[in-house]
Amino acid sequence: MEMSGNTILITGGGSGIGRALAEAFHAEGNRVVIAGRRRNVLDETIAANPGMKAAVLDIESGEAIRKFAEQVKKDYPELNVVIHNAGIMRPEAVQKCAVADAEAMVATNLLGPIRLIAALLPLLERQPKAAIMTVSSGLAFLPLAMTPAYCATKAAIHSYTQSLRYQLRETSVQVLELIPPYVQTELMGAGQATDPRAMPLKDFIAESMNILKTQPDATEICVERVKVLRFAEANGGYEAFFEKFNDAMVAP
Numbered sequence: 001m002e003m004s005g006n007t008i009l010i011t012g013g014g015s016g017i018g019r020a021l022a023e024a025f026h027a028e029g030n031r032v033v034i035a036g037r038r039r040n041v042l043d044e045t046i047a048a049n050p051g052m053k054a055a056v057l058d059i060e061s062g063e064a065i066r067k068f069a070e071q072v073k074k075d076y077p078e079l080n081v082v083i084h085n086a087g088i089m090r091p092e093a094v095q096k097c098a099v100a101d102a103e104a105m106v107a108t109n110l111l112g113p114i115r116l117i118a119a120l121l122p123l124l125e126r127q128p129k130a131a132i133m134t135v136s137s138g139l140a141f142l143p144l145a146m147t148p149a150y151c152a153t154k155a156a157i158h159s160y161t162q163s164l165r166y167q168l169r170e171t172s173v174q175v176l177e178l179i180p181p182y183v184q185t186e187l188m189g190a191g192q193a194t195d196p197r198a199m200p201l202k203d204f205i206a207e208s209m210n211i212l213k214t215q216p217d218a219t220e221i222c223v224e225r226v227k228v229l230r231f232a233e234a235n236g237g238y239e240a241f242f243e244k245f246n247d248a249m250v251a252p
Contacts, residue, residue, distance in 0.1 A: 001131045001174055003213055004029035007079045009072065011059060011116070012086030014041035016185035017135065020205045021083060026052055028209075033076060035059075035068070036086065059086045059112035060104065069119030080127040082120055083178075084113035084157075085135045089150045089187050102149035109153035114160065124173050131174040133221075134161045138181045138229030142238075145246045147188075165219060176219060180204060181226035197249075199225050 008025050012018035013034025026032045026049050035057040036042055042054035055072070058064040072079060087109045090101040113134060124130040140158045143151035158177060165175035184198040192198060207223040222230050229245075232238055 001081070001133075001176060001212055001216060002129060003209075006081045006131075007031045007033070007076050008081040008083065009033045009035060009076070009079055009120075010083040010085055011035045011057065011112070013054075014038060014045050016187060017180060017183060017201070017204070018083075018085040019045055020201050021085065021208075022052065023049055024205050024209050030081075031076075033072075033079075057086075059116070060107040062111070062115055065112065065115045065119055069116065072120065073123050077123070078127070079120070079123055080130040081133070082116070082124065082131075083133040083135065084116065085178075086112060087135065087150075087153075087187070089147055091146045091188075092148055094148060105149045105153050109150065110156050110160075113157065117164070121173070125171050128172060129174075130172050131176060132164065132168075133176045133178055135178045135180065136161070138179060138226040140179070142229045142232040142242060142245060144249055146250060176221060178208060178221045179226050179230055181223065181229065199223070 006025075008030050010018050010022045010025075010032065013022045013032075014036040018034065018036070022032050022034050022045065031053075033053040033055060034042055034045060035055050037056065037058055039056050042056065046052045046054045055068065057068045088105055090105065092098070092101055117132060124132065134157050136157045137151070137154040139147070139151040140154035143155075161175060161177045168175055181204070182195075182198045183204045184193050184195060184201050186193050204223060208221050211218060211221050211223070220230075232241055
């Protein structure tokens, strides 16, 4: 993936990993467009980063995605990189038989990227060099039991990304997967941003950008801290590690 001179769309770009990625790519000399539901958050981000652009997108809505994609094609015909970062993560008590949160996570985390990829792929394929980056999670490979639907959507995104990469292997579109560990953001609330068990956001972004710069043909962007999850099954002792990991994550 080229590190500068791109026009990059980043969903969920107003906060957390999305904003940090947007600022990092903006600093590298790319034209960055951030998208998200909250106009005030987007406005705060672009105000702090002169030259960055923003557009409102309800990633849960198929119709909103269709309209958004048509407008993006008109406004940014040179768009050649899309980073599918938007996501929500909510704990679920499955015995309560409530599925609203699960449905929202499937719509946002899985259907959203699939729909947006389909809508923008014709534009990307026309570019001499293009890239699609999905954002999964270390929890795609070893689930956090308190968030079953979230982990399932991220496992599905990993699988979808592999198939997408294979189908686009003869095109100009490179397909990458960013696999974050537990990072200090507010994805699960304000407490996560200061949780000492989580990787500092700036460290995660710095290491990820370095991988992109030094390994331009990488298909999976894995910082060292996520590898224990990414390769949990291959490393052996999966069941014991699953129990230990989940017990530790529910502890105060």
